[in-house]
Amino acid sequence: MRIEVSALVHLQWWHEQPVENGHIGSGVFIRRLDSEWLDVVKSQCPKVEAREQIEFLSPYTYRFFYEFDGEEQQSVDLNLATHQDKQPILRAIILSRIVKPTSIGYDSVWIKSFYRTTAIAQHYHDQVINNLNLAFLIEGDEDWNTITDNDVAVMTELWDSLQFFLDDANEPKYRRIVRAIKFNEWAYAIYFPELSHPIIHAALESMICTGSRHNKAQIIQRLPQVVSFISKEQAEDIYRTCCGFKHRQCCRRHETAPKH
16 A cells, blocks of 8 residues: 655745755655645644644645555554654755755644555544744745755755765764754754854854864864855854853853952
8 A cells, every 4th residue: 555654834935936846865755735635634634724724834835745655554543654754754854954944844744644546545644733833044034935946956966965974873973964963953943043043053063173172263263164155254253153142141240240
């Protein structure tokens, strides 16, 4: 039996034309939602429509999905998308944010579909209604929250490398890269920029710093070597901006404290 695992998302189309149908890697696709397919999902899984009504970014317009062969189980719980089922799509979402910051969150609407015949499917879904599928961007960036054909091409190019880094056999050797990816993802889950910025900076440090001493020198000297369009002066600004988020308030309290 053909089984599909899908994550429903919303993409903007104000500034750029989104991809219609694109293969990202290992059978994972992103495709514009078919309205008839979505109507059937909503009729079988009423929580999907309820969730859509409270999303910050709605309606659902696209889905990440992949398919495999399997069997439908007697228990509804056994037919829901598992943590393991979600992994290929979660990795595609990671790539979407590496290529271009998007507000596609991890708490997507997950659908597991069992195609009993070519045209008839049974859809399963178990969603907590008050969870929101959202990652937080800099104000204004959400207007560009889309994935184009060019974006998919870059994601496809990077797909095998991401699988290599995340493979359990390779992760210890490339832990700095994996840690940087994780820090970057965690930052998008935080609404307040003064809290998320130091975490993004930690991702940067994970990539270019080799020790705990002389942190400023490592940032200023190595960042321009890694990113050719960043000057030494800009690297110092990046370092000082992070220091400002982390220490400025403490410094102000220290500066205004009475002297004894």
